[in-house]
Amino acid sequence: MLPYATTAGAEAALGRALTGAEAAWLRYSASVPDHLLYCHNVAILLVIYTLAPLPLALFELLTPRAVTSPLKLQPRTRLSPAAFLRCYFDTARVLLLTVGMLSIVSFPVVKMVGIRTGLPLPSLGEAAAQMAVYLLVEDYLGYWIHRLLHTKWGYENIHRVHHEFSAPVGYAAPCAHWAEVLILGVPSFTGPAIVPCHITTLWLWFVVRHIEAIEIHSGLDFPFNPTRLIPFYGGAEFHDYHHRVGGQSQSNFSSVFTFCDYLYGTDKGYKYHKASIAKLKTVLQRSLV
Numbered sequence: 001m002l003p004y005a006t007t008a009g010a011e012a013a014l015g016r017a018l019t020g021a022e023a024a025w026l027r028y029s030a031s032v033p034d035h036l037l038y039c040h041n042v043a044i045l046l047v048i049y050t051l052a053p054l055p056l057a058l059f060e061l062l063t064p065r066a067v068t069s070p071l072k073l074q075p076r077t078r079l080s081p082a083a084f085l086r087c088y089f090d091t092a093r094v095l096l097l098t099v100g101m102l103s104i105v106s107f108p109v110v111k112m113v114g115i116r117t118g119l120p121l122p123s124l125g126e127a128a129a130q131m132a133v134y135l136l137v138e139d140y141l142g143y144w145i146h147r148l149l150h151t152k153w154g155y156e157n158i159h160r161v162h163h164e165f166s167a168p169v170g171y172a173a174p175c176a177h178w179a180e181v182l183i184l185g186v187p188s189f190t191g192p193a194i195v196p197c198h199i200t201t202l203w204l205w206f207v208v209r210h211i212e213a214i215e216i217h218s219g220l221d222f223p224f225n226p227t228r229l230i231p232f233y234g235g236a237e238f239h240d241y242h243h244r245v246g247g248q249s250q251s252n253f254s255s256v257f258t259f260c261d262y263l264y265g266t267d268k269g270y271k272y273h274k275a276s277i278a279k280l281k282t283v284l285q286r287s288l289v
């Protein structure tokens with residue numbers, strides 16, 4: 001809850017006039033307790049999980065196969081509308097329960113690490129720099145946790161739920177055992193714990209992380225995807241290969257970038273697969289000439 005309830009009080013505390021965004025934040029948050037602001041995470045997550053994969057699902061279900069097949073990474077595998085719905089409702093239930101519980105019990109930690117709710121709001125540059133740190137931390141810790149989940153015990157008891165979809169779709173991105181949803185909260189929250197931010201940046205971080213997870217599970221490879229411009233970004237093709245190989249996969253553990261798999265030599269299967277496909281295409285093109 002903010003220590004000032006009026007614009008005049010906030011401007012006196014800051015020593016300057018409020019920006020439009022700051023005035024809107026003051027109006028919204030002045031009387032909302034901090035733990036309720038933090039619990040907005042659950043609603044934001046559910047809204048993003050419901051809406052962000054929807055255009056992808058409608059594209060797959062309503063567009064003729066002749067249009068979708070060239071863009072699908074595994075064109076032979078198609079989910080029925082019933083399978084999409086089952087995936088959505090099963091995953092939304094697990095998310096609501098686990099993230100809801102986690103948001104309630106982790107609030108003291110959020111306060112302790114210094115996530116702030118007051119004014120001033122962060123600048124765009126500050127939020128972008130913090131987000132870049134969070135992505136790097138998420139990628140590194142997520143890589144090692146994912147590798148551990150591919151040990152025999154980790155896979156059979158926890159991670160196999162996420163690999164139920166060997167050809168993933170956007171709605172399958174957070175589809176996982178409840179324990180995995182909790183465990184993967186660690187790399188997502190470690191960045192903000194190391195470099196504390198404003199709560200609006202924390203919300204934005206969870207939105208960005210969630211949309212990124214949906215994109216890499218989309219099973220679609222759009223030629224003009226702007227993420228292709230991000231250096232070392234893995235993307236849908238990189239993670240789709242991990243799902244295609246399944247439980248035996250010892251390749252492509254990173255969730256964001258490609259450098260951890262390169263550094264630790266866990267991209268060899270993927271590189272071999274890509275080289276084999278390229279070779280096959282060359283042979284086919286030569287045979288058609």
Ligand SMILES: [Zn+2]
Pocket residue numbers: 146150159163242
């Ligand atoms: Zn995996």
Ligand SMILES: [Zn+2]
Pocket residue numbers: 162168217239243
């Ligand atoms: Zn996955």
